[in-house]
Amino acid sequence: MTRVKQAVILAAGQGRRMGGRVPKPLLRIAGREILHRTLSALRTLGIEEAILVVHPDWRSAFESFLKANEFEAHLVFNVEPERGNGYSLHLARSAVEGEFLLLMGDHLYGTELLQDALRGKGLVVDPDPKYVDRDESTKVRIRDGRVIEIGKRLENPDAYDTGCFVLDPSIFVVTGELAAERETVELADVVRRAQLPVHVVSGEFWTDVDTPADLRRARRHLVALAVKGTGDGLVSRLINRRISTWISEFLVERLTPWQATWFTFGVGLLGGVLNLVSPVAAAAVYQLSSVLDGVDGEIARASLRASPLGGWTDSVLDRYVDIFYLSSLALVSKLPAWFWPVVAWALLGSVLVSYTTERYRAAFGEDMYRAVPAMRFLPGKRDERIFLTMVLVFLGLVQELFWTLAILTHLRVLLTLILGFRRRTA
């Protein structure tokens, strides 16, 4: 783990541009408060002690938040927030014991960024930030690995200030000097005076939230980053996820993951029932349910509400949607009696594809899609089967569909067994 055991989070700002009914760190984005995300990431990294510098007006808001979410934090009060965030940092000095992480209460940080930061020292900078409004961001100029200039209006900057620092208590000598010299002490002043070394990161998620536009952009990124990825087939990557993330972005603050799971299940069953009326419409609804199937997981992960119970339920319900839709399609298609074994094996195959990979995870405790990269290229994942189903139903090729499923799925099971063997006996 890391040598760093404490994190100081500056949360004394008033957040006037965001409405100001709650302090900015307690603003919910994609269903969770900014501070919740930061404290969760710190917990994941083994940093259990958080020091929050807050305005005393918001004391009860922060305390209720911490209690409700079972977080522990040490509160430090800043009665003069107008003296700047460098002054807020100075106030944390008595609670700090060694090297510490310094974070901004209104920034979102991916766990990967913080983990990377802990390998360095000083100000963490990003030469090519992907998730921020660069015009509004703080820029830095670097010489010999140290910051020589910092500010919002810097031309041709070398990198951008991520709002993440790894510091040690010697920084309080600098903050003390500055606090004695002047009324307002911004972090930029501290960085300039200390000529902090920089630690360069790249590609990882971080952003700050200053305006409603920032908030919308951050929500979109959080949902996009919540796409699970492993186990997604071609159709999912090219079509389904583009639509589902757009829906999730809209629903993440309106629906719980469980509501999304049951709604998607309902749409899937509706697809099966619709076969009685119009197999073409039913196939389209079935494909829609495949798109929606991404939403519950995206909402759950984006709002830090993912649970194994949700994953378990979703998997079992998916199997029932598949066999219900395919059964009803077979029933209304007036297939000859001799053809029914093909139907039965097509349905069984659609369950056994999932059975084989889940039973692998049960046996070995690892996700086969992560452990065996070749699995990602095997055709016949659920998103692909459902899309193929829609296309073949549109073309009126129902028997061809069942033949294809009956052969493709069991072949996929066989290949999965072979790949599993190769992995576990190599």
Added chain:
Amino acid sequence: MTRVKQAVILAAGQGRRMGGRVPKPLLRIAGREILHRTLSALRTLGIEEAILVVHPDWRSAFESFLKANEFEAHLVFNVEPERGNGYSLHLARSAVEGEFLLLMGDHLYGTELLQDALRGKGLVVDPDPKYVDRDESTKVRIRDGRVIEIGKRLENPDAYDTGCFVLDPSIFVVTGELAAERETVELADVVRRAQLPVHVVSGEFWTDVDTPADLRRARRHLVALAVKGTGDGLVSRLINRRISTWISEFLVERLTPWQATWFTFGVGLLGGVLNLVSPVAAAAVYQLSSVLDGVDGEIARASLRASPLGGWTDSVLDRYVDIFYLSSLALVSKLPAWFWPVVAWALLGSVLVSYTTERYRAAFGEDMYRAVPAMRFLPGKRDERIFLTMVLVFLGLVQELFWTLAILTHLRVLLTLILGFRRRTA
């Protein structure tokens, strides 16, 4: 873990009664050497340092065994094994550093017995041993928690000597005195002189292997103890396991678990093919495959060869046996076309019952049958479904069979989901 870090294993005897081609600790019982079982159990308990007292004639046999099985042990040589096993213990004195476990190289010890032993001190005794030939066992008389008499010919003994001791280096004062006084020093002499305290255990597996009859009895017990239990239905407990353990006892030294898995798969497929000739014979063969299904796991566990890869493969093959047999039964039964959806759902249910519990294990990393005791009482486990299939086919009730399976299995899935929810949200 335990304070005990070392185990001394007395393995200098010649084992003449067993043929004498290998030293007794290297005799294979149920596919694994006695010493392999002891060293595996010690490893499980966190006792990594074994001190083996052996005759120098067998040096290379022990060294090859240790190397081939990737065990580490310190060898101490006894060039005068005729001086008795108390003398062998004395020779181990320079390798011992603190409290240690003393074990006999020709005894089998269940891991539970050793674990229990580590909670006590002195000689571990069993007042009611279940797995030994009492006539041939060493008996003890106890007063005030100490051994006052020990020997094979003791009348009305208080307990039996398990051949397991927890000692400390002070015992070497006693062995040293005895070795100076007399030529032959048996452990019984040491126990008598030291008036060792006793630690009483009961019900756990331990036995010694002196004669070919002992060996056969030990093999039977090892196979019986290898029955997995969780997930077994009524039919398995009352019928299948009684037959399968009898078969496993015969095959454990003749077949690998993998051979048993593929053979059982072959018998299951044969059941499906036989439907073309005689559904009654086929149903009997299907039930036979259900009995044989226990054998691979029993052989694997009894011979310490159980592997997740074997479990994974066995599960997937079981699903294929079920759907192949039931498909072929449906095909030869000349069922009306409208009935085929019932067949399809019966087959799907037989897969989904297993899917739901395995997906639970994948999600939560725990066996649902262990975690939720009520699961054991839900009817519709595989052994029960197969037995029911045989009975209904014998009675000519094929449609009734498929109706029953179609309803019973999906109901079981629903109840599994409910029980899983109760467990994970309670």
